Amino acid sequence: MDIEEEKIGEKPLNFLEKIIEDDLKNNRVPDNKIVTRFPPEPNGYLHIGHIKSICINFGLAQKYGGVCHLRLDDTNPTKEDVEYIDSIKEDIHWLGFDWGKEEYYASDYYQQLYEIAVQLIKDGKAYVDSLSPEQMREYRGTLTEKGKNSPDRDRSIEENLRLFQEMKEGKLKEGAYTLRAKIDMSSPNINMRDPALYRIKFASHPRTGDKWCIYPMYDYTHPISDAIEGITHSICTLEFEDHRPAYDWATAIDGIDHAPHQYEFSRLNINYMLMSKRRLLNLVNLELVTGWDDPRMPTVSGVRRRGYSPESMKDFVSRVGVAKTEGVVDYSLLEFCVREDLNKKATRIMAILDPIKIVIDNYPEDKIEYFAAVDNPEDPQSATHQMPFSREVYIEREDFMEVPPRKYHRLYPGNEIRLKYTYYITATSFEKDENGQVSVVHCTYDPESFGGDTPDKRKVRGTSHWVSVKHAVDAEVRLYDKLFISEYPGGETGNYIDDLNPESLIVVNHAMVEPYSSEAKVGDYLQFIRNGYFCCDNKDHSDKHPVFNRTVTLKDSWAKMKKKMGI
């Protein structure tokens, strides 16, 4: 294969890949081994936005034969919890990535970080400040005005050392003192106006317990953690661009001999979705959803419970690409990726969500026949399973109309359709209940059409899925839809709660499902033929009480046509 040929069909490189290939080519990477890291703060559940970051960091390491560390950025014990650490690990594994032994915690570096801070003080590059939070804000200046030096800025090294020691020993009150870097209060970049390095917090840490009452800040901890771990490419989102000078400041501290570089990409936004931990937490706290793993949540645990496959999520992220432009990805791309993957994987099942009873008058009363149904028509090697058929079957209420509109080619009086895999039936009459709703449709079948085809090769326009009345399995089906009805939740009123979709969950208590569904278990991908993709709910599903979640609908061109025709 020549070079030109090799390039055909190759994905173009994103800007991070270009940087890495350039670094590799110019021998700027120690041992030619790139090291990335995924550094979540364990203060919430991972969401789709994190999937992008995970795929970038683990993906880059994979592609270039490097490694990706998992580092829990646990420097704020008042917000963090082990519950989150566990879910984070589970989510990454679910996506199919593994950090192996490379599991780190920023808190593991507390001692080193402390020693470096002492050195900084000795070098006159950090000082203990007694400004209150309010004062500090005043001294910091504004976006357009320079800040001014704290009165404590020129405190003697001895005094600084003593006070920092007292901070560490818990002798000083929370909020009373901080350790600050001595950089430049007149910097146009606010992050460089003597950023706080340490604050006092009398909080017990999930991992270090009560050993420390001073905790290091992000701008100090993160770059040094990267340096300690030998990270080569430290990749984060755009909002940290302004912090890069602080990052470079920290990695340039005397004694730190490895200087990683920070690169920023734009975070993932999807319309009709919220992607901020704070707001997601709010939905959970207000009980507007059932929890972090509610299938309507954009969390990893939520989409997993919804039935999205890890492959589809990775494909989605890869189609979105990596760049520095901020944008909003269409929800439809997400759905496309999910459908495309599930179409290949899902076992086809017949399920009637809104049943209407069909009585085939000329079919023997007690007769039962079995027909082979293909598990997955996309797979030429697919197995089949048997479906029992009898005189009375359910079809979808939508599949019968007393007075059909134009282009409707399903069942209506006098029309012939096919019951998938079985026979052609023709509607002869129907009954209505006291509400005027059609309750039973009487049909005749053509015994010649056994198996779904006739010797005379006549065509029918419609094929319905069905479930034998006497064999139907009762199941709960949860029809999920978008959590928000507006493209930008809260965009109009400023309050995203106003844009919650009242129909984001519709529960069908008694769907009629074919018996084969009893074999479905949590983790299986199903397609309810002509209805959509479904999965077993990973919390509530059981043999006794089957619960199926709708992952995504099938594309529905008939619905589109109806809309166009104004029906």
Add this chain to the structure above:
RNA sequence: UGGGAUAUAGUGUAAUGGUAACACUGUAGAUUCUGGUUCUGCCUUUGGGGGUUCGAAUCCCUCUAUCCCAGCCA
């Protein structure tokens, strides 16, 4: 004149001085025992204005728009 960043079809992403492209969406049709899938066609793109050049999405100047930053959060 605070600082930092970004502008390519409706959306996302390519094209690094040589015919603006891919995917999604939308739309028209073919195929189909899922109105699914598959296949085919079509629509629509370089923020504005100058300049350099035989030639500009790409280089220069300028304007505009949008995003981020004033936590002892990350």
